[in-house]
Amino acid sequence: MAELARVSMTICDRDGRLLTRPSCLEPVCRLLGAAEPGRAACAADIESAAAAKECCGERTCHAGLAQFRVPIELDGAPLGCIVVGHRPTGPAAAEKLGDTAPRYGLEAADLARAAEATPPWTESQRRATLHCASALARAIAQLCRQEQFIRHRVEELTAMYDLAGLLSGTSDLQAVLDATTRRVTEVMGVKACLIRLLDEDTGELVMKAGHNLSPEYINKGPVVLGRNPIDDAAFAGETVHIVDAATDSRLLYPEEAVREGIVSGLCTAMMHRGQTVGVIRVYTGEPHRFSALEISLLKAVASTAAAAIANARLYAQRQEALRYRQHLQYAGEIQRRMIPGQPPPHRYLDFAGVYAPRLEVGGDFYDFIDLPWGNVGVCIADVVGKGIPAALMMASVRAALRGHAHTILEINEILARVNRHLCRDTLTREFATLFYGVFSPDGGQLVYCNAGHSPPLLLRGDEFTRLETGGMLIGVSSKAVYERASLALHPGDLLVFYTDGVTEALNFQGEAFGQQRLEASIRHYRREETGTIAQQLLWDVRRFTGLAAQTDDITVVVARVRQPA
Secondary structure (H helix, E strand, O other): OHHHHOOEEEEEEOOOOEOOOOOOOOHHHHHHOOOHHHHHHHHHHHHHHHHOOOOOOEEEOOOOOEEEEEEEEEOOEEEEEEEEEEEOOOHHHHHHHHHHHHHOOOOHHHHHHHHHOOOOOOHHHHHHHHHHHHHHHHHHHHHHHHHHHHHHHHHHHHHHHHHHHHHHOOOOHHHHHHHHHHHHHHHHOOOEEEEEEEOOOOOEEEEEEEEOOOHHHHOOOOOEOOOOHHHHHHHOOOOEEEOOOOOOOOOOOHHHHHHHOOOEEEEEEEEEOOEEEEEEEEEEOOOOOOOHHHHHHHHHHHHHHHHHHHHHHHHHHHHHHHHHHHHHHHHHHHHHHHOOOOOOOOOOEEEEEEEEOOOOOOOEEEEEEEOHHHOEEEEEEEEOOOHHHHHHHHHHHHHHHHHHHOOOOOHHHHHHHHHHHHHHHOOOOOOEEEEEEEEOOOOOEEEEEEEOOOOOEEEEOOEEEEOOOEEOOEOOOOOOOOOOEEEEOOOOOEEEEEOHHHHOOEOOOOOEOHHHHHHHHHHHOOOOOHHHHHHHHHHHHHHHHOOOOOOOOEEEEEEEEOOOO
8 A cells, every 4th residue: 555655554553652663755764764763763763653633633754744743543542643744735835855865965966856756645645545544444343343252252162161161170069169159250251150059849949159249248138939039030041131239120139239239230040951040140330231242141051050969970870879879788788797607517407597588688587596505596588668768677687686595585575675676766657567486405396486477387297387476566565465485396497488579579570579489499499408499499599580670688598307227
């Protein structure tokens, strides 16, 4: 453009500093700029013209040439200017160069010839040049606007990328929320940001994070969904503008907002996979109308943060589940130590047992108790319920039974004491079935009491006898009375103790294993060792149920009176 107009042109910033090198196309400027003193003087003149406040004001440089300042503005804000000129306004200007040559070490004749070669600037040329310079200034301003827009979008995208990386890199929910409010405040250039998450039990939007907000404002009072028009609208899918917090009737706490210095605001929902988990708000300290880009950015941040919140919650639930699983495993290990690892050796009796809990821990248990004078106690029990509660009850019943078995001779009184213990320490819906029997030292007699348990089976020859004598299950009534029975045993007698998980096991057709199948299995394996019988009974149940899920704990204890040598 300088070449077309045959003028000098320089672009300066708002402080008058040169952004482009002076063109120096006129013969006078070219001659003066050939030496360092002249170049410095030209630059100083241009900076002086650029710093002037007048729009298109005419000035005279050190060589007596005219120059003009054309401002570059964006939305009324100064960005810089274009300094145009260094052309004489008439022939008389050449005479003013007489004193210029000595100052810069130039020959007067050379400078005069340069002045003669620099034509004066006509009015029409000046107007046309300034008009073109103004068009150039507007084009530069528009480029600045576009550059500003692109930079802003890049900053937003960078912020979203950084925020996504930040949120994906942490599983701490509070850290996610704090990082979100901090980054939103920085990127959007707002005064403050807050996040409220919905408590689905109470309907309250609980303040979870706030950046650049005072504790007084954060703790100002509850915000309940359904009673707050702004958050209600956000939950309905709207993006809500707050033009003036002092006069907006929708605000629940306008006085607190004014004390906090809040003027304008923007609120949108935090939604993930169709579910709204909370709201995010931004505030400014001066009147502000949020642009479409700002709204889009806040929505994008809200969506990203909502996904991060959902992931953080899932991670926390998973960690809690893992901790529970570990505790369950520890409990299972402790419970398995309560189940006899090996049956007690006995001269006249062979014992075996299997225990298959439905979960890591269960409510079934069996036990062998060494008693004075060579007697052996055998118990099997089934506590109502599953999992940890049943396991705790099982431990309590086992401890009570073992404690009373060594101090009380009457077996029915032992169960009465265990029953009163359970009634005292449990709720009415917590109970257990229990069978307890004591074998004599020679294996020839079994004294037993059955407290509501599945009757053990005695197989002698081809006939089964059910051991039913006793009373009601334990833990229901502290006044329950129990009876005992004495059973003479013969060599070869086979006794099978089991819990209802055996007979009530279901296949895919909903059919129970039942008593008849159990008796058939016992007859089929009667000649095997007691350990094999117990395992085969368990496998018969599992073969019957197939791939159907086990619905209850399964426990089997087998005892056989040895044949005389």
